[in-house]
Amino acid sequence: MTETPETPARSWLTRLAIYGPLLLFAVFVVFVGSQLGRETRVTVTSKLIGQPMPAVNLPGLGGAPGLTSADFKTGKPVLVNVFASWCIPCRVEAPQLARLTAMGVTVNGIAVRDAPDDVAAFLKTNGNPFTRVGLDKTGQTQITLGSSGVPETFVIDGRGIIRYQHIGEIRPEHIALLMAKLTEAGR
Amino acid sequence: MRALFLALLLLFAAPLAADPTMPPAALADTPLPDAAQEAKAQALMHELRCLVCQNQSIADSHADMAGDMRALVRSKIAAGESPDEVRAWLIKRYGDWVSFNPPTHGAALGLWLAPLLFLGVGLLLALRLFRRRGSETKA
Amino acid sequence: MIVELGHAALWLAAAFALLQALAPWLRAPADDAERWTGLAVPAALAQALLVSLAFGSLVWAFATSDFSVKLVAENSHTMKPMLYKLSGVWGNHEGSMLLWILVMAVAGAAVSLADSPLGDRFRALVLSMQGIIALGFYAFLLAASNPFARLAIAPTQGNGLNPLLQDPGLAFHPPMLYAGYVGLSVAFAFAVAALLERRVGPAWAAAVRPWVLAAWAALGCGITLGSWWAYYELGWGGYWFWDPVENASLMPWLAATALLHSVAVLAKRDALRNWTILLAVVGFSLSMIGTFVVRSGLLTSVHAFAVDPARGAFLLVLLALYIGGALLLYALRASTVAVGEGFAPVSREGALVANNLLLAAGLGVVFVGSGYPLLVDVLGVGPISVGPPYFNATFGPLMIPLVLLMAVGPFLTWGAARTDKLARKLAVPGLLAVALALYAFAVWDVRAAFSLIGFALSAWLGVATLAILWGRMPWRTPRATWGMALAHLGVAFTLFGITASGALTRELLVNLRLGESAEVAGYTMKLVDVAPVAGANWTALEATLDVSRGGQPLTVLHPQARLYTSPMMDTTEAAIHTRINGDLYAVLGKPDGSGRWQLHVWWKPFVIWIWAGGLIMALGGALSMTARASARRSAAQPVGALVAA
Structure with missing residues (x-):
């Protein structure tokens, strides 16, 4: 090589240009390799945990009273179940909701994108665990809650603060967890 | 290869869910009467991510929940909120994930610095090509 | 059997x-x-x-x-x-x-x-x-x-x-794309062989050039077909969403584009040796990474393959071996490759270095943007989404100086270029660029700075490129020059299409009863009928839309809402009326329950220019390729004779 000796700054750059690609690629392989097989479907959780329950004012079924913000300031922790008659996992979790009710838990329901007749038929078939049911016909309240699917279940404490969000259907093994969260919220 | 495999599962919105029985909210697919407001709403809808789809904006998705979100955007814009306020309202509920426009703070900062870094390193490397001329006698 | x-x-x-x-x-x-x-x-x-x-x-x-x-x-x-x-x-x-x-x-x-x-x-x-x-x-x-x-x-x-x-565009999209991806393997193999043999130089550059051109043209065709397919098949009128899988095909194309230009510098000036070799390695590496990524399930995409982690691991090992091996060889040999002489700032090679710098930065941005959501999620500080707003704000500005230079570069000579005639040559393109931007501002009512720049740049590049050919005898002009001019012209077309369709799209979203009409961008749509139709493996509801303009009937559109059997799936089949100055794009939505049908119609000005430009670019590449091959054959003759003797 007939080149003039390189200044230190240049040689640093030269080395970067020569070894940089290999290094970057090694980092890439290690990183990607460590992530293979991981669940990439992002679960979008509500960012309102720890925040007050947003204002809710939903009509009820038939002549029954609907769901309003007042229902969350009773001094006692409650569950809010976001569900729909057209949602199959919601049928799967019905027995668990019934069990929670039997254990003395207040469960309120928000029926999303649903016709009143369908909700009534759903509750008739699968049992009605709800103290109050609000009809969220256009899904706007669901968005207000930061919920992105059905079914989802929120734990709200007696002061109306959202304490916990359960995504997906409640299975028998989730009952203890929900009860613990409710107890925690009641403290 | 976009194509090959296109699991447009998103058409079936939430997994294991049948089609909702209710028609979508009126504003899901009805433009606002004020053209300027509608344009603002449209622009915002293209930057908001459909929550139940793989990777689509709510403007492009046929999912029911995307329709609900379009209705929400239109009604808030019609009520006089700015697009940035609507976006912030949604981010407060769903996090930064809901916006295709990543934040300019925190961990996402690197994303915005990347082009500057690439240009900077590239410039340093490229400048040497021109500088060498002076420091070297031509053969 | x-x-x-x-x-x-x-x-x-x-x-x-x-x-x-x-x-x-x-x-x-x-x-x-x-x-x-x-x-x-x-x-x-x-x-x-x-x-x-x-x-x-x-x-x-x-x-x-x-x-x-x-x-x-x-x-x-x-x-x-x-x-x-x-x-x-x-x-x-x-x-x-x-x-x-x-x-x-x-x-x-x-x-x-x-x-x-x-x-x-x-x-x-x-x-x-x-x-x-x-x-x-x-x-x-x-x-x-x-x-x-x-x-x-x-x-x-x-x-x-x-x-x-199940679509003709898609039937041919993967073979074209693969021809491009895998075609880059030839450049990769050339690079590795050159490192082994220590034969990086002008002769190597001339030999690898046609292979790069072929792969580049095929890749461009594949991307164009895929984008066009997304436009007419997915039913929302978009053609590019910066989806990770789309980006996976764009990145090798960007690398190949940079390679194409650095190969020219290596051939003419015997410079950029390391960089050219690196680009050849990176181009095919990105092809392999893209193939891996769409099968690994690592990135959330509209276009996802069935995912199998074991297959992903197998592919990753292959990548590590091939890419890692090539980069290691590069690191070991790069320092021993002698460096060429320095450049004059204003010269053809100077412009090409700037071209490479901007393309590489653009490539880096696409790479980072595609991978960043995964990184952030793994670090536990996410999740975030990176979509069109990010890429438009970062990749876009990088392309502005690139297109500016693309018009100038071909007028510069190798070595220190004379600049005295440059201003005269570029005066007309410059004037027309300003004129188009002003026209867009005044007549089309465009206010977004980005769009105005887009219009100006497309005119600037288009006219300057035509000026290269101006005054030359078409048959005396070297085919490589024709190829370059065509490819640059293609970029101008695509840029104009992207800008115009982005800035001037008009949208109509209405619920119509049978017999009612609505208007968009001066076109009147009358909903005449909605009736069931059946195809080989689908049934559909098909609307009949009479389109007229100024009272003159123009065409009839038949958008469909299809239900496929085997497998069961709903799709929307947009009806598109393509004109040189724009597309009418109609989608039939759901009935609203009171006898009206939802219709979504767009007027997308000059949208076809996007894909026309893509094909023109590929055509330019193909033309250049044949030119170089024939030039080389004649040049190689004496050497062959010598060897034979």
């Missing part, structure tokens, strides 16, 4: 790939090394023939709906039209990998049959590299993704193919 033959042919092909890989390295004592080296060419030809047989037998299984073959049962159906039975061959993971191998083998055969200006030994080395790469993919196919697997009990009917993939 034919399927078993195909399977056997694939094994045999793998054996020939092994021979091809070993040929230049074999050296028995007291033996003439040339004899072994000479085996590379026949091995490559045999490999190509055998893979073609294997591929043909799979095509046969699909064409005859042989559902005892697992792949056919899972992806085909007797009721599918023949074209889609055939495109079903590569519309799945295993078949697409077989297509990958096929293209690789065909590329190897092409290298074997084409001139080898760098000599037989060099060609054998290139073929050896290709053989080594192919071996990995043979292993992957035969061990982890056998397309010829039989089912113990053949079902009477197949599962069918995703209806969105």
Whole structure:
């Protein structure tokens, strides 16, 4: 090589240009390799945990009273179940909701994108665990809650603060967890 | 290869869910009467991510929940909120994930610095090509 | 039986790939090394023939709906039209990998049959590299993704193919894309061979150039087809969403574009050696990474493959070996490659360096933008989404100086360029650029700065490129110049299409009863009828829209809401009326329950220019390729004569 000796700054750059690609690629392989097989479907959780329950004012079924913000300031922790008659996992979790009710838990329901007749038929078939049911016909309240699917279940404490969000259907093994969260919220 | 495999599962919105029985909210697919407001709403809808789809904006998705979100955007814009306020309202509920426009703070900062870094390193490397001329006698 | 033959042919092909890989390295004592080296060419030809047989037998299984073959049962159906039975061959993971191998083998055969200006030994080395790469993919196919697997009990009917993939645009999109991806493997093999032989220089650049051009043109065609397909098939009028899978095809194209230009510098000035080699390695590496990523399930995309972590791991090991090996060789040899002489700032090579800098930065941005959500999520500080707003704000500004330079570069000479005539040559393009921006501002009412810049740049580039050809005898102009001018003109077309359709789109979203009309951008749409229709494997509701303009009937549009059987799936079939100055794009939505139908109609000005530009670019590449090949042949003649003598 007939080149003039390189200044230190240049040689640093030269080395970067020569070894940089290999290094970057090694980092890439290690990183990607460590992530293979991981669940990439992002679960979008509500960012309102720890925040007050947003204002809710939903009509009820038939002549029954609907769901309003007042229902969350009773001094006692409650569950809010976001569900729909057209949602199959919601049928799967019905027995668990019934069990929670039997254990003395207040469960309120928000029926999303649903016709009143369908909700009534759903509750008739699968049992009605709800103290109050609000009809969220256009899904706007669901968005207000930061919920992105059905079914989802929120734990709200007696002061109306959202304490916990359960995504997906409640299975028998989730009952203890929900009860613990409710107890925690009641403290 | 976009194509090959296109699991447009998103058409079936939430997994294991049948089609909702209710028609979508009126504003899901009805433009606002004020053209300027509608344009603002449209622009915002293209930057908001459909929550139940793989990777689509709510403007492009046929999912029911995307329709609900379009209705929400239109009604808030019609009520006089700015697009940035609507976006912030949604981010407060769903996090930064809901916006295709990543934040300019925190961990996402690197994303915005990347082009500057690439240009900077590239410039340093490229400048040497021109500088060498002076420091070297031509053969 | 034919399927078993195909399977056997694939094994045999793998054996020939092994021979091809070993040929230049074999050296028995007291033996003439040339004899072994000479085996590379026949091995490559045999490999190509055998893979073609294997591929043909799979095509046969699909064409005859042989559902005892697992792949056919899972992806085909007797009721599918023949074209889609055939495109079903590569519309799945295993078949697409077989297509990958096929293209690789065909590329190897092409290298074997084409001139080898760098000599037989060099060609054998290139073929050896290709053989080594192919071996990995043979292993992957035969061990982890056998397309010829039989089912113990053949079902009477197949599962069918995703209806969105049953489309002519899509039938040809993957083969084109693969031709591009895998075509870049030739440049990769050339780079590795050059590093091994220490033969990086102008002769190498001239020899690799046609291969880069071919791959670049095919890749451009593939991306164009894919984008066009997304536009008319997905039913929302978009054509590019910066989706990770789209980006995975864009990145190798960007690398190949940069490579194309740096190869020119290397050929003319004997400079940018390391960088050119690195680009050749990176281009094909990005192709492999893209192939891996869409099968790994790592990124959330609209276009996802069925995911299997074991396959992902297999592919990742292959990547690590090939890319890592090539980069290691680069690191070891790069410092020993002598560096060329310095550049004048205002010169053709100066402009090309700037071109490479901007393209590389753009490539980096696309890479980072695509991978960042995963990184952030893993670090536990996410999740975030990176979409069009990010890429428009970062990639876009990088392309502005690039297009500015693209118009100037061709007027600069190599070495220190004279600048005195430059201003005169660029005056007309400059004036017309300002004029178009003003016109857009005043007449089209465009206010967004980005769009105005887009209009100005497309005129600037288009007119300046025409000026290259201006005053030249078309038949006396070198074909390479024609090719370059066409490719640059294509960019101007695409840029104009993107800008105009983005800035001037008009949208109509209405609920109409039968007999009612609505208007968009001066076109009146009258909903005449909505009636059921049936196709081979679908039924649909089809609207009849009478389109008129100024009272004159123009056309009739038939958007459909389709329901496919096998597999069951709803799709929207947009009806598109394409004119040179724009598309009418109509989508039939749902009934609103009170006798009205929802209609979504867009007027998208000049949108067809986007894909026309893409094809013009590819055409320019193809033209340049033939030019260089013929120029080289005539130049090589005396040398050949000398050797013969």
